[in-house]
Structure formats: structure tokens, C-alpha cells
Amino acid sequence: MFTRQVTEDLAIALVQPSFAKNYYEIVCREREYLSHWLAWPPHANGEAFFETFVKSALHDYAEGKSLTCAMVYQDEIVGNISFNSINHELKKVEIGYWLSESFQGKGIASRCVQALIDIAFQELEMEKIQIAAATENLPSRKLAERLGFVLEGIITRNENLNGRVVDHAIYGLSVSRL
Template identity: 30%
Template sequence: MKAFTYRIDERLALAFPQLEAAEELFALIESDRPHIESFIDVMAETKTLADEKNFIKMKLHGYADGTDYLFFILSEQTICGCIDIHNVDKKIGKGEIGYWLHSSFTKRGIISKSVQAVCSLAFDTFGFNKLLICVDIENDPSNRVAQRCGFTLTSTEPQDALLYGKLRDMNHYTLLKEQFKKGFDE
């Protein structure tokens, strides 16, 4: 994939989203829909290649407006998932991190490294002060990612999200810029 990338390590990078990658990204989603949709029901709205292109266009507009930051996660130059900062509040300098990873790439630390890289970009480049991760209480891998990346569980909110028509309890994790910087200084 030819795109601007932010290198995480020798294998991993975050890539700025490009419309030309829509077909590759859509094929990735299609090949692992049950896994990806288990906690992300909006993926069910991505039914065609045109839907994927429209999603990327929407995220690119959000990037231009400073309200949304999407990155493709690359492993050995192959897209294996996505990570973004959404629900951005520019006044406060906060946003929410969301991510998904193809099941064939799980249990390798890819998401944890990607979250740490996005935190670094958010705090050092985009001027954020606070990042959130909201996770379904039953999504054990994502709860572990938030904890491993230094986020603090600030609340468990009952019936806080709707997943396939059912209200779900969510854990809310927070990381402040000062906490992130302190973690690197120690």
C-alpha cells in the first residue's frame, strides 16, 4: 500500500486512509464479518464496496475538519484492521478511540501497539488532552487493551450502547495527556 505511514515498529505501521484502498479494506471486512461485527454493529451498514468508499470519504472529511482521525493498521504493508479517534470535542481536546482487527491478526499485541501510537499522535501532534475508550463489558480483549495501554477505568455505564437492538453495559476508560507523558518519563 502506498500511503503516508506512521511507523510503529519494524512490522507495524498506521497508514493515512486512501480511497484506493477501499477494495482491500472491504475484502478484509467481508472475510471476517462475524468476528468484526461481534461488538461493532455499524459494520453491518457496510454492505458494498460503495459503502466502504463512502465511509472512507466521510472519515477524510472529518480529518480535514479536525473531528475524526482514521488510520489503517498495516502489518507487513498489508491492511489488517482500522483504528480511529472519533467523537472529537475540539474545545476540550478530547476524543474516543475505536478499533477493529481481523481475527487472523489477534493475540500479537497489534492493537495495543496501535492504540499507543494513536495516543502519541493525538497528544503530540493533534493537540489532544484526553482520550477515551468505551468497551462493552463482555469484550474481554478490548478491556485488556485499554488497561494495558494505561487507560483508567472511570465508570461502568449501564445500558450505554445499542448493539443489534439490545442495550449494552459499557466500561469507560480515560487517559489524560499528563498520564501518558508520565508513563514515558518513568
């Protein structure tokens, strides 16, 4: 199993079937919070939802299409981070992440995104990283900006978040900007 130690108390670990229970527990505690920026929480009504998610993620990882990891803080799964897509032809990846509300403000997401940036540029030899965030999702937008991503544009009416249509801010980081 792929695991990357980010700091002494923080790691990212390739998703595995045993994580389904942990993901479901987080959603049960924080469904309303997570549903504000993610479309899937209202549909996550059991561990089977996450078992299917993990199986699909591992299939896509095996084919080189994505990399989906749990964020593990002090030996507890606290969120998810991924290359939602890996485009080898364009040498581009898109990063997505979510973090349990109770673990925010500790730099966990920022450090995990930085770890994926390093993997993308140094190991996968990508030339571009993209992050999309709802325009109103200021914490995610600030994270991208803090890590050197540049706002490349706004895509209007880009996602239906449980009945609420949102615009997306698209951020990019190119290897040439480093």
C-alpha cells in the same frame, strides 16, 4: 497521505479510497466475528459502503474532527484505528479500533493505540484520551488497562449491537497521569 511507521512491520495510514476493497474483503471473511462488537458489519454489503465511509472520514479529517487510519501489518491492511472524535475545545479525543480476528494476539492493536496516544498528547496537545468498550469485550478492556487507561465508569444500555444491547466501560488516560 499521512502514514506513521509504528514498528518495522506495522504502520498506520490515513484511509484512502483504494482501501475500500481491502476493508470489504475483511468483512466478507469475518462478518460474524466483527458483528459481535461492531454495529456496522451487517450493513457493509459492498465496496461502496467503505467508499462512503472513507469519503466521510477524509472530510472529517480535513475539518480536524477525526483521524481514521488503516492498520497495515506486513504491507496488508488488517484493521482500522481512529480518533473517532477530536474535541479541540475540551482537548480530548476518543480512540476506536477493530482488528481482523486472524491478526489478533500479535500486539498490533496495542502498538497502534500507543501510536495514537503519542500523536494525541505530543502533536495535537490533547489532555485526555478516552476509549469505550462493551463491558463484555474483555480483549479491548485489557488493552486499555495494559496501556495505563483507568476505568472511569460504566454507561448502561449504551449501544445496540445488532439486536443485543450492551453496556460500555469508559476508560480515560489524562496527560497529567503520564
